[in-house]
Amino acid sequence: MINVTQTFLPPQEEYQAILKRAWDAVWLTNRGQLVKELELKLQNYLCSVPLLATTNGTLPLQIALKVLAKQGEVITTPFSYVATTSSIVWEHCTPVFVDIDPEYLTIDETKIEAAITSKTTAILATHVFGNPCAVEEIEQIAQKHQLAVIYDAAHGFGVNYKGKSLFNYGDVSTCSFHATKLFHTGEGGALFCKNEQLMQQCFYHHNFGHQGPEAFQGIGINAKMSELQAAMGLAVLPYMKEIITKRQVVVNTYDDQLKFRDFKKLRIREGTEWNYSYYPIIFEEENKLVKVKEALLEEGINPRRYFYPSLHQLPYVAQVEVPVSESISKRILCLPLSSELSTAHTNLIIQIINQQLV
Numbered sequence: 001m002i003n004v005t006q007t008f009l010p011p012q013e014e015y016q017a018i019l020k021r022a023w024d025a026v027w028l029t030n031r032g033q034l035v036k037e038l039e040l041k042l043q044n045y046l047c048s049v050p051l052l053a054t055t056n057g058t059l060p061l062q063i064a065l066k067v068l069a070k071q072g073e074v075i076t077t078p079f080s081y082v083a084t085t086s087s088i089v090w091e092h093c094t095p096v097f098v099d100i101d102p103e104y105l106t107i108d109e110t111k112i113e114a115a116i117t118s119k120t121t122a123i124l125a126t127h128v129f130g131n132p133c134a135v136e137e138i139e140q141i142a143q144k145h146q147l148a149v150i151y152d153a154a155h156g157f158g159v160n161y162k163g164k165s166l167f168n169y170g171d172v173s174t175c176s177f178h179a180t181k182l183f184h185t186g187e188g189g190a191l192f193c194k195n196e197q198l199m200q201q202c203f204y205h206h207n208f209g210h211q212g213p214e215a216f217q218g219i220g221i222n223a224k225m226s227e228l229q230a231a232m233g234l235a236v237l238p239y240m241k242e243i244i245t246k247r248q249v250v251v252n253t254y255d256d257q258l259k260f261r262d263f264k265k266l267r268i269r270e271g272t273e274w275n276y277s278y279y280p281i282i283f284e285e286e287n288k289l290v291k292v293k294e295a296l297l298e299e300g301i302n303p304r305r306y307f308y309p310s311l312h313q314l315p316y317v318a319q320v321e322v323p324v325s326e327s328i329s330k331r332i333l334c335l336p337l338s339s340e341l342s343t344a345h346t347n348l349i350i351q352i353i354n355q356q357l358v
C-alpha cells in the first residue's frame with residue numbers, strides 16, 4: 001500500500017549512536033542533553049526565534065491558549081486538523097469560525113474583524129499545508145483590537161515567508177513533529193516565542209508549573225519532550241535538506257504531468273519559500289474526487305481527504321455557516337507525497353488520475 005505519506009527513518013545505527021548518549025548519562029527526560037541539543041540545532045536550522053521542544057504538537061497549542069486566550073472567544077479556521085479546534089474547547093475557550101480563502105485555504109483575513117466581539121481574546125489560525133496565513137494583515141487587526149495571535153504551524157517546518165522563518169510570526173507559533181509530518185521525532189512538537197517573558201510563562205506551564213524542585217509558579221501540565229524523542233530528531237535533522245529536495249522532485253512531477261482539467265492545485269502565497277509538505281488537489285465536484293480516490297485505492301494507493309469534514313461540523317461546536325470551508329473540504333484530496341515515493345509510483349499515480357478524467 002502506498003500511503004499519503006511515508007515516515008522517513010534514519011539509518012538505525014545513527015539513531016542508536018545518539019541513543020547511547022542517553023544510556024551513558026542514564027538520563028531519559030526532564031530536559032537532558034539531547035533535548036537541549038535538538039532545540040539549539042533546530043533554532044539554527046530554522047534561523048528562527050527561541051523554541052521549546054514538546055512531547056507533541058497539540059500541548060503547545062493548549063499552553064498558548066491557556067496563557068493568551070484566557071477562556072475567551074478565539075477566532076479560528078474551520079479548515080485544519082481537529083487539534084486546532086479541540087484545543088480551543090479543551091481550554092474552555094469558544095471557537096468562532098471565520099471562513100477561509102478559496103485559493104490559499106488559510107483563514108480569510110477580510111472576514112476576521114466582523115467576528116470580533118468584546119469577548120474575543122485571540123486569533124488561532126493554521127498555516128495549512130505550510131501555506132502562510134495573511135500574517136501582516138492579521139497582525140494589524142490583532143494590534144488594533146489588542147488580540148493575541150497564535151499560529152498552528154504544524155505544517156510549517158522549513159517554510160520561509162518574506163525571508164523569515166514562518167515561526168517568527170504571531171505571539172506564539174507551534175509545530176508538530178509527529179511521524180507523519182515533514183520533520184519528526186516519532187511524536188513531538190515545539191513552541192516558538194520571541195517574547196522572553198511569554199516564553200518563560202509557557203515554559204513553566206509545560207513542566208507542571210515548577211519553579212525549581214519545591215516551588216510552583218502556577219498551574220502546569222506535562223508537555224516535556226523526552227530524550228528518546230530528541231534522539232530521533234537529531235538523527236533525522238541532518239537529512240532534512242535531502243528530504244525536502246526529494247519531495248520537491250515529486251511535486252514538480254505532479255505539477256508538470258497531471259492534467260489540471262477537473263481539479264486545481266493549491267495556490268501558495270506570494271513571497272513564500274515552501275516546504276513541499278502536502279500535495280492537495282481541489283476538484284470541481286466531490287463525485288470526481290470519489291471516482292479518482294476509488295481508482296487509486298484499487299491499485300493500492302491510499303490518498304487522504306485532508307481536511308474533511310470541515311471543523312465547524314464537529315459535534316461539540318456551535319453551528320455556523322462557513323460555505324467556502326465546507327465546500328473545499330468535500331472536494332480536496334491529498335496525493336501521496338514523501339521523500340520515499342519512487343518515480344515509478346509517482347508516474348503510476350499520475351497515470352491513474354489522468355485516465356480517470358478524460
Ligand SMILES: *Cc1c(COP(=O)(O)O)cnc(C)c1O
Nearest residue numbers: 056057058081083154176177178
Ligand atoms: C498534526 C497536527 C496537529 C497536532 O500535532 P500532534 O503532534 O499530532 O499533536 C495540530 N494541528 C495541525 C494542523 C496538524 O496537522
